[in-house]
Amino acid sequence: MGSIKVAILGFGTVGSGVYELIEAQQERLIQLTGRRVEVVAVLVEDVSRQRDVRPDVLVTDDFEDILRLPELDVVFEAIVGVEPGFTHLKKAIESGVQVVTANKELFAHKGIELRELAEECDVQVGFEATVAGGVPIIGALTQLLRMNRIVKVEAILNGTSNYMLTKMREEQMTIDEALSEAQALGYAEADPTNDIEGFDALFKVVILSELLTEVKVDWNQVRCSGISNLTSGDINHASTRGERIKHVGRLLIDEEGQVEAEVRPVSVDEAHKLYSIEGVDNGVVVTADLVGELVFQGPGAGKYPTASVMIEDLVLISKSIKKTAVSR
Numbered sequence: 001m002g003s004i005k006v007a008i009l010g011f012g013t014v015g016s017g018v019y020e021l022i023e024a025q026q027e028r029l030i031q032l033t034g035r036r037v038e039v040v041a042v043l044v045e046d047v048s049r050q051r052d053v054r055p056d057v058l059v060t061d062d063f064e065d066i067l068r069l070p071e072l073d074v075v076f077e078a079i080v081g082v083e084p085g086f087t088h089l090k091k092a093i094e095s096g097v098q099v100v101t102a103n104k105e106l107f108a109h110k111g112i113e114l115r116e117l118a119e120e121c122d123v124q125v126g127f128e129a130t131v132a133g134g135v136p137i138i139g140a141l142t143q144l145l146r147m148n149r150i151v152k153v154e155a156i157l158n159g160t161s162n163y164m165l166t167k168m169r170e171e172q173m174t175i176d177e178a179l180s181e182a183q184a185l186g187y188a189e190a191d192p193t194n195d196i197e198g199f200d201a202l203f204k205v206v207i208l209s210e211l212l213t214e215v216k217v218d219w220n221q222v223r224c225s226g227i228s229n230l231t232s233g234d235i236n237h238a239s240t241r242g243e244r245i246k247h248v249g250r251l252l253i254d255e256e257g258q259v260e261a262e263v264r265p266v267s268v269d270e271a272h273k274l275y276s277i278e279g280v281d282n283g284v285v286v287t288a289d290l291v292g293e294l295v296f297q298g299p300g301a302g303k304y305p306t307a308s309v310m311i312e313d314l315v316l317i318s319k320s321i322k323k324t325a326v327s328r
């Protein structure tokens, strides 16, 4: 039995989670893919730092070392920002290597381009982890709702801002206090701009829109505001009406495939399915013409939830790996 050989680009929270789950879940992976899954290399920025990997794993800061590896089957990408991830994934796809990414900023900007290239090169691109972390919304939309026409998506897609809004309401925190607590707990980045200005949710709305319509989003047409200007007064005012302010990404898709997209704080009442999505959870409410309304809820970020859906992507594309493994 040969093995599926994988490289992990980026070895921070998500990349190390992928490594640990692969190491810990070999038996299940063999059952599901028919082969062992072997991490053969890791790409990092700072090679001088000690990494907790088997001694035979190549640790490098040069992606060319990884491309030169014989029989590489899959690249997992978990770096931050559009570059260098985009260039690396392009080269991997052109070399016939399957790719799985968690990088929403990269995929929001370059997702269509990468998916088209992958189709030309007959490889698969897994991007489940780019939207709603551990919640398998991409798989549900692409594989389980194919007969249905999706007419609306309303979603809480940023766990950090949802956590902050929950704390501001429940514990009367100011936005600064809520942000400090989110940072102390590791939910918010040291630079929280993408979370609190709404950009992180915008990336995910763009990815969903392009997935559902196959049309590149004109970012200027998407209204985007975050939670940074909200005050305790706004939160309390909503509470007095029995409502909660949620940061919501919304897509409306008409019969011609025209999309209206926006990301902004919205006051929702108890009847709204997003009302009870609290803390760091994400929630996605999908309305489709045949099935009606569906609600997906779960951890929108975190090491193992995110790594888990990346490995689900690996399992899904493992059938294609067998095919390319023979032809390469």
Ligand SMILES: NC(=O)c1ccc[n+]([C@@H]2O[C@H](COP(=O)([O-])OP(=O)(O)OC[C@H]3O[C@@H](n4cnc5c(N)ncnc54)[C@H](OP(=O)(O)O)[C@@H]3O)[C@@H](O)[C@H]2O)c1
Residues within 6 Å of the ligand: 009, 010, 011, 012, 013, 014, 015, 043, 044, 045, 046, 047, 061, 077, 078, 079, 080, 081, 083, 084, 102, 103, 104, 105, 129, 130, 133, 300, 301, 302, 303, 306
């Ligand atoms: N954290 C989450 O819960 C989560 C959830 C869903 C999606 N994501 C996405 O997953 C990606 C990774 O997030 P993370 O939280 O794991 O980030 P992170 O902890 O900051 O890790 C980033 C990793 O990328 C490496 N890196 C940075 N620049 C590089 C370069 N030029 N070349 C090679 N490697 C480079 C870093 O190397 P060093 O170790 O040497 O610094 C580090 O290992 C991001 O795109 C994020 O949006 C994260």
